[in-house]
Amino acid sequence: MRKWAPPVAVMLGIALVVGTTPATAQAAGLGQIIISNDWDTNAGVVHVSVESTEPVASIHADFVDEATGATGGAADNFVLEYETSTSVSYVTSSPVVMDPGAYQAQVTVTADDGTVAAASERLIYYVNATVEDLTADRPAIDWDHRDVTVSGVLRGRWPGTGEVRPLAGALVNYWVYMNAGDPVVTDANGAFSRTFTMAGTLNTMDFFYDSGSPYTRGTGITSYTVTVTPQQTRVRVRADKRHAKVGDPITLTGKVERLGAHGWAPAPPQTGLWIETCDDTGCAYGYNNVEIAADGTFRSETTAQRTGYFQVSVTGYLDFFAGSTGRTAVVKVR
Template sequence: MTSRRVLAAMAAMLVAGGVPVAGATAAQADTGITVQAAHNDWTNNGKLVLTLSAPTAVKDVKVSLYSVATQQTVATVADFKLTSGTAESGSWENAARIQLPDLGSYRIDVSATDAGGDVLNTTGSGYFYYSVTTNLNDTKVDRSTVDYFHRSVTISGHLMGQWPGSGAITPMGGLSVGVTSYDQSATVTTGADGSFSATLPFTNAYDTDIQANFSYDPNHVFYSQSGSRDFQIGWRKTATRIVENPSSRLIPYQGTVNSTSATLQWDSPTGWQPLGGKKLGSNSFGSFVQETTDANGNAVFPATQALWSNTTLMVGWSSDDPYLKDATASSSVMVVQPASFLSFSPTRTDAADVAVQGNMTFPGLMTPGTIPVNIQFSTTGKGGWTTVATTPGAQWNGTGYGFSATVPSTTAGFWRATYTGQPQFQNAVSTVAFVPAP
């Protein structure tokens, strides 16, 4: 269907060649009848529309079509009917399709009278474009989604044209149809039946649509431009994953993870398969490190720097294939913080009790939220330790984290303090001290 935009483009082209634009009103005597518009019917390439106003009812409307090329009047059209408005101010259209010898642009000369006796004769009230209206209405695509195994889209259809004189719609063979996506394009020539087909690769994530167009053809000036609808194309990306394995997930304070292996895989139709020759990257091993996967998708990262606190080792792959998703993996590593006793001292206070006290230290970067200390007793000091009391929480005293307790005891033996901090803190055992019987 010819649009106002397409015909306007024709008008602009003709103006560039020195021909007046359609709809331009030529100078005319003030007869009382005015041509307000004279142009093609935008929905029918074989008819034209006049918009006239007059003091009284307009009648005897006639149009002469004049060829600039031949300097001859080639047709006179007189079968105009009022289609909207009133006879004093309304639009008129010819009943039958206009028959002209050739496609082209023709000057519209208007004559008319009205009931009051006014007479109008104009030269050049507009231009009538006797043109073929093309269409790509049956255009289709072979898929609406691209994926890992289907990376192109084929668009096909027929370029058809409606002829202005007969209204017949026929194939338009031997013409160029352009096909475009975001960053791909192709030009194909229509077959004798107007058919065309083009396949475009979809290699850019911004390729999300495809369209066919018949554009301005300098060899067929009066074939209108036309376009198919814009076909939206979705992307279905395939999942990938990295399986990461640090050599250790629990290390001592200021220790290192000696190595970390990573395996890159993609979700194939037969299950997870390796991706070889791909660069994995990480900032978790000092400066940015890249390692290339082998044929089995495996890569090994070097030792970490000395670690003082818990960390997360991260490995990532930025996909070099628009149909494969990026992948990341992370592994938590716990750094066991140091703990030790600065002092421990048990003292018999009377025949029934032993008083114990001491200090702990945590020289790493972390301190436990609570610090329970177990007080233990053994008659030999070589085993058989029994927890006889637990201090609920050591507190900072300026020297260390102090604890104290009074434990009932009437037996000679050995005493010590213990702290169980795993997994985040080291276990600690104090020195052993002997306390005699009363």
């Protein structure tokens, strides 16, 4: 299960997004006022920083809904956060509970001497969406069983209350290697599922909130990884000559098989082969431009170089097949 955590630049709980230009105001004894929010550990709690040479008596904030013009919430519970010789910073002691939406935060600061200053800033209350509870009907795959159905639930953490609810009718997007397609729509319970044919490499699937739910943002990627169980392989090869002169053409033929769910079967054409010329001192050179037919057979033309044998190695196909080797009888070259 995905755990809720407060990564940097990801807002959990109440999500208030500050505009690019700080809100400011000037009054005698009160300088610049900056309205912001905590993006990290106390997401959504409002901060008000005041350049002031006078003690601050009170801070009040109204949050006006941009869509309706109504006041969606208010806050007077600002407590001292820190102070310097030229400024003080206050923070709400608890989240302001409001519906998701866009608000104008209208802040009034009153100094001890009665001086009043005001500033405003646009803040957005987001529902923070996370993909959770990913499961797969097949956590381990092989060549015969490559289709995997992944299921999960999209949930959102509501601003203010922190309540977690399923998000219905939203779009969940994904990245799965060699699997393109449209996002998945969640059902009434926020659940979704999609079947993928795994490629055998890069076997981690990533899921994340895409769109479709008002004032909702994704909080990151949730991943699920399947493992690959390599199938055993075997290769048989023979040369068309047992005796040859240097430079004589030699034809190698053989067959590559894999041990599948129903016994030995032809390896697919994507399977890699490496052919080498070898003797008791080792292998001199090799090549891999060998085509495999649908029935697992192959044919390769080479030339006689020295007395020895030809060795064929199965290099596999991605993670689906284990390696194996086969060799011809010795070909004597004079």
